[in-house]
Amino acid sequence: MKNDNTPVNAERLAIAQEVKAVLDTEFFTALCEPVRVDIIRRLISVGACDVKTIAQGMSQDRSVISRHLATLERAGITASRKSGRRVEYDINGPDIVTKVSDILKVIAPMAQLCVPFKAVDQSKEGVA
Amino acid sequence: MKNDNTPVNAERLAIAQEVKAVLDTEFFTALCEPVRVDIIRRLISVGACDVKTIAQGMSQDRSVISRHLATLERAGITASRKSGRRVEYDINGPDIVTKVSDILKVIAPMAQLCVPFKAVDQSKEGVA
DNA sequence: AGTATATGTGCACACATATGCACACTTTGC
DNA sequence: GCAAAGTGTGCATATGTGTGCACATATACT
DSSP states (O other): OOOTTOHHHHHHHHHHHHHHHHOOHHHHHHHHOHHHHHHHHHHHHHOSEEHHHHHHTSSSOHHHHHHHHHHHHHTTSEEEEEETTEEEEEEOHHHHHHHHHHHHHHHTTHHHHOOTTOOOOOTTSSOO | OOOSSSHHHHHHHHHHHHHHHHOOHHHHHHHHOHHHHHHHHHHHHHOSEEHHHHHHTSSSOHHHHHHHHHHHHHTTSEEEEEETTEEEEEEOHHHHHHHHHHHHHHHTTHHHHOOTTOOOOOSSOSOO
C-alpha cells in the first residue's frame, strides 16, 4: 500500500542537494570566532567605522582586528571603503539577510520532514 | 512612525543586543566543518541512521564520525536514540528551522538599516 | 557461559588558527 | 622633502581541533 516511488525520499534528496549549495562554510567560519562577533555587534551599533576606532574598544591588537575584518569581508559580512589613509568597514546588511533568508527557504521543509524518529505520514500528504 | 530623537541609533543598539543572544557560537561551529556538513546531508537524505552506516560512506574513521555526531547533538542539530547496541542519529529539523528563523527575525531590519556607506534617510521613514 | 558487533573515549599527532610584535607601504600635514 | 598617522603583512608562538589507533563498555547472538 506504500507508494514506493517514495516522494518523501525524493524531497529529502532535493533538500540535501540544496543544503550543499546554500551552506557556505566560509560564512559560518567567520561567525564562529567570538571576537569577530564582537566586531560585528560594534559595527551594527556604531555604523561605518575605521580599524583603529574599532580596535580601541577591544583587548586584541589592532593588527588582529584588521585580520578579522578581512575575514569578515571575505565572508561577505562586511564591506570596506578607503577614505584617505583610513579604511572604513561597515556591515553588509542586505547580503547577510539574503544569505540567511536563502538558508531558511531551503531548510524550511525540514521542520515537518526531519522530525527525529517520527515516521512521516505518506498517505495524507496533499491534504491540508 | 518613529519620531524620537535618535531612532536609528536606538534601533541599532537593540539589534546589536539581540544579535548577541541569537548568534549561537556552538551552532555555527558545528556547521563550519565540511565533514559535519556531509553527515548532515547524509542524514537528511537517508533519515535516522546508526553510526556505522553513516561512517561507511565516508573516508574518516568511525570514531571520528562518532565525535562529529556528538558535536552536532550538542549544537542541537541532531538527536540520538539508543536502539539495542546501536545508536541512531537523526536531524532535528524543527529546532534547526526555529533557530535560523529566530536569527532572520533579528537581523531582518539590517537589510535596510545596515547598507554599507549609505546614510539612512530619517525623514521619509514611514513610506513604503 | 563465550563470541561478535556497535559505540564511545583516552591518547598521541598533524594541522589550522588566533595572537602580538616588528616592519613596509600609503596618505596626510608640517 | 620629512615626520606622523593608519593600515596591512611576514614571522614566531600558543592554543584549539580534526584524525586515527587501541581499548573499554554495552548489547545481541550461538
